[in-house]
Amino acid sequence: MAQTTPHHRARTPFLSRPGVRRALPFVLITAVALIFIFENRAHVEIRLLIPLVTMPLWGALLIAWGLGMLACVVTVRRRSHRHSRQ
Template sequence: MSPKDTAGTKRGERLGGVTPGRIAIAVVAVLLLVFIFENTREVKIRLLIPEVTMPLYLALLATALLGGLCGWYVARRGPRRRK
């Protein structure tokens, strides 16, 4: 491959945007969903003061979504440099 062939291409662009990182994230997401939907029994969960009964998959899904949102927020802000 000559430098002319790769000039102007971004990382992952040659494979249609499929990168090893995206494949790994997709595999983890599928495994997470399988784990969540295999756990469907009702459980008692204590939320600070009230105790609620709900399907375990809803609690796992809510936790995964909150964790994902927190991770996205932290990654988006990134490290701040002092001047």
């Protein structure tokens, strides 16, 4: 029988690895979102409850995207903690 050495082990293809499969949609969506955000450079007026703020649209979109990412991280973290206790 032939012995397998660490150099002869079958390697999983890069796109089949679980970490890559989980990160790939995030990377693609982030790239498209950032392109969309930085293409919108006009100044807009945004009402924040009472004050009226004039700022570039890309800044408002970037803040909204960042808050969405933060909400996603918090949700995933809470879900993983809930499942690890059971």
